Structures are given as structure tokens and as C-alpha cells.
Amino acid sequence: MADLLGKDYAPPDVYGKVTGRAKYAEDFRMDGMLFCRLLKSPMPHCRVRGVDASAALAMEGVVAILRADEVPEQAGPANNILTDEPHFVGEPILAVAAVTETIAQNAIEAIVLDLEPLPFCVDPLESLRPDGPNARTDGNTVSSGEVQEHKWTEADFEAAGEGQLPMGEPGAEWSYGDIDAGFAEASIILDETFVTAGTSHHSMEPRTAMAYWENGKCYLHASTQSQSFVHPGIAAYIGIEPENLVYIAEYCGGGFGSKGGPYPLLSIPAHMSRKVQRPVLMRISRAEEYFLGSARPGFQGRIKMGFRDDGRITAVDVYIVQENGPNQGGGDMGAAASAISIVYTPLNMRYRGMSVLTNTPPRGAQRGPGQNQIATAVEPLIDKAAKQLGLDQVAIRHINAPTHDSLYGANRGPITSAYMREALEQGAERFGWEERRARSGQREGSKVRGVGVGQAFHSAGSSGFDGLLVITPEGKLNIHSGVGNLGTYSYATTSRVAAEVLKCRWENCEIVRGDSSRGLPWTLGQFGSNTSFTMTRTNFAAANDAVRKLKEIAARRLGGSATDYDIGNETVFARGNPSRRLTYAQAAQAAIEMGGAYSGHEPPEDINALTRRAVEVVAGTGLVGVARDNLERNGTVPALAAGFVEIELDLETGRIEILDYLGVADCGTVLHPQGLATQIKGGGVMGFGMAVSERHVYDRHWGLPAAVGFYQAKPPSYLDVPSEMDWHAVDQPDPDNPVGSKGIGEPVMGCAGAALLCAISDALGGHYFNRTPVMADMIINVASGRSQSHGPLQVNTQ
């Protein structure tokens, strides 16, 4: 099985991307289409006491206004569609539809709002104080999906040392082993407080959506990473059954976690369209993306780590206060703790966390949610320990790195495979770590060299989803993919598994995707680094179902038993007599004639309802291969990555020049080398942004965001990163995947950000900022012996 897998190819959608033919949500037009704009909260928390829209409605060209009471109310801390109690600046209060966008916006400006300001919070620790403000009227924290009120005592705050994180009653905790015994065994103990910034996703495509209704069905064009996975949730936001939604999302202009699941905003044009009985396009502006576009939770944390003389970590005690935005938010803090458990395999560990609500953009997953924040916080501390113990930075990571029998997270569950040690060894060799380390600290004028190595993890695979394909009477193989198109090309690469199993020429295959009406199976979303593992399994299962049916059809038509037959050259043939054969085209025609399971009229019992509907769409069109992935999976699937960085740091300007970068992946067997290279390097670029430039900034007095543009929130440009970057893969198969594959998209970001921060510390002779991002002014302050302009626990600062 190696005709297609492991080889480069041109994915089918790349042609549309370079020619401009690729259609994203804003590229669709309908006759009579209206434009919709949002009136959004100017305050971080308020109540809408009154809306006077009379002047707006009287304007020529204004068609309708949509209010919160006209759309399904979202329970508890879920993100709202529209609301009369906004919890963040920019939360949509109402929508206006008009014949042009200009008129819609002018109408928005003519609406008079009567707002009652309510208490708000942009710093979690402030909210935890006994008399601190709550972000919501019903509480200030989220635990187990519910809003609660948690306040720490004055004694809790006083017990913390100067600049150290107070640690009151947690909202979540777990532990294993005996941390006291672990610390007793340690030669050195670090106890450090740290801050990681909240960051925007910066997807290049604003989350525009266009909707219309025909014959009781809603047709929606929108931007999501996932296809089938978001379908039921979007239908629920619109208030219809999933079968009455036609969801079209062939291209997604970047998501990075923010478009992995369904989000309420994309239902607004659907509601408006239903109300006015005309197609409605809602464009979202770049500024609006900074309010509505989701964000990574920031951390205020404290970590105590014990090390033996040889560098082995005997105990970890970590406490994370998560800045969670005003709603449900993300599970970053728990994921961060689980990442510690597997990246450093501490002998004993305790995790405590508190997810605090703030009146800042709603939070959600961002590439490596939790795992990547903690990588940037902990990796520099590993170097601090290495320095105190006189150990090499790679060596101290190697001794703590996971192996196949390492255990994961609170439940101490097994993992499927881990090649972090190999990644470190091979990376150090390829990067020339020894030589570069030897010149670290070298100074030329105001510039000094530094090197760093970083590591990161994400769980990278799931199971139990469905695969669907059709061999047509024309002899073509249609592989139906419901995973979505985030831009990694993994939707196409994982589809090649079906072609491999069926021994089909790739030129003879079509990937059917992007439009739910074409019959797309139920699969997990395209997020969580899972596609390469999960979707190779579903396609493997569906293809094997098709192989079985091909052999049974041949036996029925040509005699003998199915076991007498084999496949090759897009035919099914008798092993003893290859001339006794059916082409795939003939077998597909036979399947249609035979009906039942062969033609898709009797699908298997164990598939999802959404897959069942997809099978109904294709039933009778050929030989239908459809199956749930019931293959074994015996643990968490770890994606692991190591990054190596060399920098030149200008001590007078704080400017960081990244001289070289190498990213190394443990992602199982490599399926698509070029695609993997883009993930490793692109993830690296995003990691650099996280490390040294990107952050939320809030005005503490008014609760207003100040980083609401690319030029303020600062994702990296061409000039911020090396013009050439290097990559490598360990390329060892995972035993729980039929083609050896694991995902990788997320840790390749965290390892790069961590490595860069380590290199900055190295260049500064071992100064640890305990904060991301490290901005130029912070570097200058250290280089010139000045104190920093922010306090150790301050968040949302410049």
C-alpha cells in the first residue's frame, strides 16, 4: 500500500485557490439579495432597556430589523445569536437588512439605544476578590458547563507572596501520585508565577454568511472548518431539523479552531432571510472579527516543579486561572495540565484550575488550546532548571520525554505511540544543536545570539465515525468526505486511503464534499489535529466494505465464493483465473441491479443518522461502500513536536531576528510530505506570533479593547519570520491506525513559540520573563536593567 500514501500530489482544490475560482461564503450572489448589518454593544456589559428604530425603519431601502426575541434563546453560558444583555464589546444586539449595505449601516447609525451599564471585568483575579465584579449577573466562573460564583478570601490573596499567584479554592482539580513525596525527592524546586496572553484567531476570511430559503429548506453558505460535524448545531441555531438545512462550505478562509464547531453568528442571515423571504448576505468586517471571532483564553498561572540531579521531574504542582471570556469558553486549563502530564511525564502531579468569566470576546479553541499556552510558559522554566543543574537543554527534555508506555492526564490512560525522544535526537542532529549552542551568547555590537528548543503536544485522533464512497457505473470512485476543508489538504490526503485500498488510480477518483445535499457522511470536525488519524480510519473502513462487496458481487455473477476473488487494476478477478473478472464499472452496474446493501438501499445499522441520510442520497447510483469505523483504538493518540530556533537579539532595540528554525514532528507515518511541511512551518509562524507579538489589550477603566486590527494585534508578516524554514518527521507508524498515521497541526505551533522564548532567555543569559508575548520593550528593559512597566500578574496589557 504505497502507491499514493507518502507521496506529494496536487490536491484538487489548490487549482481554485491560485486562480480565484475557489468560492468562499462572500463570493455567492442571489437575485434580490439583501445586505444585513449588526448593531453591536459599545459596552463590555449592559442591558438594553430600549430600542428606538423608528427613524431607521422609515429610511428608504430598509427592509427589516431582527431582534433577540425573534431568534432561539441560548441557555446559560452558551454564545448568543442576538441578545438584550450583551456581555462583551461588539456582541450583536440586533440586525438590520436593507437593499444595500450602505443603507443597512446608515440605518444602524439611526437607531437609538437606551443602555444600562452593568459591572464588568477584564482581569480574572479582580473578579475573584471578595468584592470583585462579576462578568455575568449570575456569576463569575464556569465549572462543568454551569455559571457559578466563586470568590476567594482576603487571606487567600495575602497568602500569596509578592507577585505570586494567589491560590484559593479551585473550580477543578486532579492529581496522581504523591506530590509531597515527589518534591521531597527533588534536588531543586522552581516555584514560578506566569501569564500568557489571550489572542485573536486572525482568520484571513471574515466570518461572512449568506442564506436563502427554498421549498422549506434553508440554504446556507458560510465559513467553517468542519462540514458534517457542524450541521446539526447550525440547524439548531436556525431552529430547523438537520434534513431541512443545505449547508455549503467548500472553502474556509482560515479557522484555527474558531470555526471548528457551529457558531451562532452564521444563523443570523438565515433568520433574517426567513423573516423577509429574500436572500440575505451578512458581511463581517475585520474589526468585528476581533469582537465576534473567538479568542484563545489567557492564563494566570503558578507552577512548582521538582527536579532530580539528572533532570528528571519528580513532581509538578500547577494552578491555572483561565480568562474565559463571558460565556462557555474553552477547556484550555485542563488540556494544559494533561499536556504537562505527557510531555514531561512527571512522577507525581497535581492540577488545580479556575475558569473565570471576563467581559472580553467569547473564548474557544485556538490551535493547541491549553497545550500551546502551557508550552510557552513551562518550556523556559525547563531551561532554568537545566541551567541550575548544569544540564543541556535537549538532554533535560530527553530524560523527561514520553515513551510508548507513558500515561496521559488525570485518568492515567494509555497512549498509542510516542517518539518525542527520537524527535529531539534527530532534531538536534539535523539542526546542529551542539555547534549552535557553542556560539550562544556571542555578541556582535548590540546583537547577541541565543538558541532554544521547545516541545508541544496535542491529542491527535479519534474513532467511531463513518466512511462513505461510491463506485459508479462509469467506473469512477467517488469518495464522500464530510470532514471539511480547513486548508491542510488532509480531507484529500485521507481520501487517498480509500483509493489505495481499492487500488484505484487517483485520476479516477473524485472527492465529493462541501455541500451537504451531495450526501456527506457523519464525521468528526476538522479540528484537534485529528483528521489524519480519524479519517484514514473511516475511509479504510468504507473501502474495505466496498472490497468485500466487490468480491461478493463477483462470486454471485461469476460463480465460486467471495474468498476466491481479489482486486487489481480497477477490476475484481478470480485468483486462479484472472480472465474471470468484472471491471469496477461492471460491478457497480451489478450492484445497482442487485440492490440491498450493494446499492446503498440497506445501509448498516450502526451508522449515524446523518450518514444514513447521505446514503439515501447516493443509493442506487453505484456500488456503495459505507461503514462505521469500528477499528480498535487503545488509548489517546499523541501528536508530538519539537522545535529548534537560533536568534540574534538586538539589546538596544529589542528586535528579534530568527536566523533559523527547524520543526520536527512525531505524526506517525507521513502521508503527504509537502502538506506536512506546510503545517510544520506555518504552525511555526503562528507560534512565533504567540511568543513575541500577539495579544489582547484592554482599557481597564472602560473595558474597551485596543487591539482590534492586524497592525495592533500583530500576526507575523513575511519580515517577522525566517524566509526559509526547515522541517523533519520521525516517520514511525502508529500501531492503532491502519496506515500508521497520526495528526500534527497543533503542537507544531506550540513547539516553535516555546523554542523562540527559550532562545530569547538564552540570549539574555537566562532571564525568564514568565510571560507571553515577550515584547521588544520588555527585552530592552531587561537589557538596560530597568523594571518592567507591567506587574507580574497583570493581563491584557500593552
Added chain:
Amino acid sequence: MSYVDSSVAAGMTVTPPTTHSSWSRRDFIKGVIASGVSVAGMSYFGAGCTTPLPAQTGGVERLLSLTVNGQVRRVDVLPGETLAMTLRYKLGLTGTKLGCDRAECGACTVLIDDVNHYSCSTLTHRVRDREITTVEGLESPDGTLHPVQQAFIDELGPQCGFCTPGQVMSAVALLRANPNPTRQEAREAMSGNLCRCGAYDHYLNGVMRAASEA
């Protein structure tokens, strides 16, 4: 002190604190709750969330002739209309993308007389006598891709693809001005085009490949 600020389009009653510095945030909230008055600070109007989408102002449309991808196109254009809006919404050329609509990202890059420009920040009325080229105008009549487009496929430049048309146009502009750039020159020439997927290395590989194969 209480007054209505005439600049506030949303028409809220405004009660500013006498000086910002004399009010702590908690005092502010307590005051708000105690008084029950409708309060909104001046500061609430710089946040960007109440400002309209830029540039699409009203006025009377005028019929213009534009030369786009070698064809003369007749189109009605508003006085403040941007080239990106004309291309996307009036001429059906949706290959040109709007990523920011305010000259930050480069997704809307087109060529005006062979020089790359942000079409989101170019008024259509100002390019009446110019040659405009969009991503749709690069292929040969027989469908052969421009060398930059082919090189971006060969080097797998795009990831999500949304910034790609702009990247293609900046690369084409560079190679028309400088057919044999160094990698550093290419890096600087392309630096007005953001890519959140971080595909810079692969795009530069594409530019260098196109230069060497042209």
C-alpha cells in the same frame, strides 16, 4: 453634569465622569448602579464597533469605462466606491478577496498598470484610464496558468487559500518589475500580503520557482 453628545450616532445619553483619573472603575460601576442613570462614556465610541464599514458612502452613480483584464467594462460607480467593491459586486470578479477592507492584509491586491495595489483602498473613479489586472486575468486564453500560479501549485503555496489571489498578484507584479529577484528581494516585495496560515516559506519557494522557470 449631563449632556447629549451630538457626535454620538447611536443617540445614547452621556454622563461623563468629571475627570477619568478621579474615578476608579469600581466607583464608576457603583455610581452607575446607585444612580440608575443611563451612562455611556465618550470612550465607548473609539472602539471600532460602532463605526461603519469604510468607504461605501452614498451619492450618485456614474457610468464609467474600466479596462479590466484586457476588456473594457461599462459599470455604474458611486463616488466613494472602492475598486474591490466594483470588481467583486458589480463585475462578478470574486477572485479578489476582502480580508480587512482597510489596507492591512493584501488579500485584495490587483495590478494597476502592472503595479500591485490594495483594491480595498483604491477609489474606482481614480483608475478609469488605467489597465487593471485581477487574478482572473492571468491565465492564457488556452487556460495555461501563469508561471506564478503554476509554481504556487507545485510548491503547495496556499493553505486556506483566502490570501492566495493577493499573494499571486504581488508575485506577478514583482516578477514584471524584477524578473530575477533574490529571495530577500522577494520577501520584501511580498511583505504587504499577510498569511495567517504562515505559508510564507512556501509562497517564496513559489516566487523563486516562477522566476527561474519564466
